[in-house]
Amino acid sequence: MTTRLPHALRSDAADNRARILDAARAAFSAEGLSVPMREIARRAGVGPATVYRHFPAKQALVTEAFADQMRACRAIVDQGCADPDPWRGLCLVIEGICELHARDRGFTEAFMSTFPDAREITAGRAHTVKAVTELARRAKETGQLRPDFLVPDDLLLMLMANQGIRAATAAGQVAASRRFAGFVIQMIQASPQRPPLPPAA
Structure with missing residues (x-):
């Protein structure tokens, strides 16, 4: 009994987590x-103390809950940056990020929020902004991206607008987000007929 008890406890703890x-x-x-953390504990079928034992602060829970999305976001950005055509790469990034965020409302909030101790989210956001800034610079040099598109201002504006999309189903949410991304791409594509954008907020 005594030799099996620690294993049982570790198993229970892993199940709770x-x-x-x-x-x-x-x-x-x-x-x-x-x-609230208390509500998450209720839905998980554990006590609040158990939640705080595994995740002493909410940002720790948020960081781990969205670890897969942060990795997916990084992969989308890296794929876009690797495209030899920077405009095509930027379009891929916009479409991919909009869809990723449309699938998970909480991820958009986490991505745009400031959690001092959430290093993975902070680092992931910094990587995305830096990579998209460079991609946008290259796309402007080709003349395909309008010169007044700003990163991170317009990137965050796009994510906030995308977050406002509401649909009855998850599939409908993604479909609406794809349409929105299509509009965004058309609006930021360079064209001599388009007037300059208003100043960034």
Whole structure:
């Protein structure tokens, strides 16, 4: 009995952690980051103390809950930057990021929020902004991207607008986001007929 007890405890702890993360992902995705830790504990079927034992602060839970999305975001950006055609790469990034964020409302909030201790999210956001800035610079040099497109201002503006999309189903949400991304791409493409954009906020 004594030799098996630690293994059983470790197994229970791992199960609790998995349930907490599953509950957090579902809650954050549907309702955003405002869901209280106590409510996540209730949905996970554990006590609040168990949640805080695994995740002492909310930003720790947010960071781990969205680790997969941050990796996916980085992969989209890296794929776009690797495209020898910077305009095509930028279009790929806009389409991919809009769809990724449309699938998870909480991820957009986490991406745009400032969590001092959430190093992975902060680093992921910094990587995205730096990479898209360079991609936009290259696309402007080819004459395909309008010169007044700004990073990060317009990138964050795009994400905020994309976050406002609401649909009855997840598929409808993604479809609407793809249409929105199409409009964004058309609007930022360089054209002599288009007047300059208003100043960034």
